[in-house]
Amino acid sequence: MNWQALYDAALHSTDSAAGYYNRNAGLDTPDGRVNVRIPLAAADVMDVRVWQEEDVLAAVRPYVDYAPELRHVSHAPRFQVQSFIEGDLLDGFSPRGSAVPDHVLDDAVALMGQLAAIPQGKMPPVPDDWPGAGSSAAFGRHLAALTERLHADHQDEYAGVFAHFGFPADPLAPVSERWASLIPRPFAVLHADLHRKNMIVAAGSTWFLDWELALWGDPVYEVAIHLHKMDYPPEQREGLLRRWLAALPPESTTGWRRDMETYLWHERIKSAIVDTVRYSKQVASPRTDPATRDVLISRLAKKVNAARLVWGRVPDVTPARVRSGLRKGPKHPSP
Template identity: 45%
Template sequence: MGIPVDVISLYRKACEHDTALSGYYNRNVRVESDDGPVMVRVPSAGAETMDLAIWPEAALLDAIGPHVPSAPRLMHANIDPPFQIQEFVEGALLDDAHPAGAALPDAVLDDIAAFFSQLLAVPVGELPAAPSDWPKDGDTASFAELLLRLVRSIRDRGDQSTARLYRDLGVPEDPCGLLARRVTGLSTRPFRLLHADIHRKNVILGADRTVFLDWELALCGDPVYDLADHLHKMSYLPAEDERITAAWAQVAPPECRAGWEEDLRFYRAYERMKSAVVDTVRWARLIALAAEPQERRAYAVELADKLDAARPCWIPASDTVLTPDDIERAVDRWSATGGTG
């Protein structure tokens, strides 16, 4: 059976759009169909892998539809060419309505807590099959090892100039050394569905419901990691951070809370360390390509903060704090050797 002509027409319209709400791995384009607006989701070409991913997003959305009303509804999935058509959710992005640093309304915090409750309640047996080498249910140590292995692979990528940039900025060859010592001490918890990318640009405040977007990085793993990843990416105000943490503990079943507070600290340290490794190159590109000195300095300050937050996670420990000037000079050396890639 062929692909419906109207579906291909929507895809072609999406490809013709110059503007789109683009994430790192996908372009999202609002397109008008005969029945109203839809969201056409097309993979971004050449996106370098920076995260774990185990399922086709469409297969996951199809599986969780009956269990997670806060996920967007999948309307069509195509293999060749690859694209999805999802419901278009009218509303404001959380990042636009309430950016980092602004207090969130109680209703939004309640919706986030309810979303975690939905995730924790999804029957694992109804999820798509995980890869054959994926950690067995409850093997939190092996799950954490996968996370560390990912960061090590990112650190090892690139040419000699990128390796020098990492050295100049104090990122050790094995940025996971200290955390690796703590993996075997993680408590055993049953695996659950993880969104693994809940941040302000992936939440839409709709008229009748809050919707959580972008499921391409969803995993089956340690539910405490999902909380840590979310807290890191949301940059909550301190009281909000405490409230969401307490709300998660309230909705999580007892078996998912075994040793969770200590392990939450482990995963939050991991997120700081991963952010520094990934963003060293991302932010170096932004600094090198910045059009104005103040823009360049702002990115350098941000990268300095990321590196400073990660430093306690590294071996050998260092008391050296890089200034924005240090970072700009290191980026200049990197870009002079073709490092902007």
């Protein structure tokens, strides 16, 4: 296989899709269709990252049933080649907030169980400053430290927007006082990005993509961030939790209810901060059509209102208020 030629073809492919961190191009080869995954050079890093995705995929492959197979890694230029997963993107037929096929709940919990069974020694090393094994409180504080930095880094440019949306001066205050009370639990491998755009349904099974944000941490965080990003209807949310409690060992779920709420509070606050910045850029882009712009503004109103509930404020931010608030932010140059 001529990997450089494949990379060049991916760069010029019209059959590609980009997330916040990578561009993906599906290409046919003599050995079958593959996904060429190229990091976005100018991506704003808004999430905790400890490992390279290719190292994660190689490590979890003996334990996880439905993850892409790593075919090739290049460091100069940076790209990966993964097996191409044929199927239907979950978000395409079951968007956020709607019910999913019941097997998706089973598959997501099965994945969490498989990840919890991976010994730490089988994963790449974690950074020297990573929280000690089982220290849920330190893990939570580590997550919050990035969120605090993101807020501080954008405070000057977005001060008018944050104020218009009703952000308090210290948006992390409600969770800062709760980290110390988190229950110690054995750490596990976490995918940490299980949402509908990272799931492909094929032949009654769910494949899980995009492992770049995988972490070594508290398993309660995995289920919390999954619930936050999936936005299940209430009955499926409860169904997911029942399955999760039955599948994971008791020591991995002890004290889960209050601690899950703390993680959810953090994710709602983080989402309000991060998506105010991200969506303002997307809304300002000339490539964004009016219909998509309206969707983004409505979504941001919902995200800000979710955070306002954590802050003890009335969730009364409307799309019109979001639209007027974004005008108080920086003027983004055309891409």
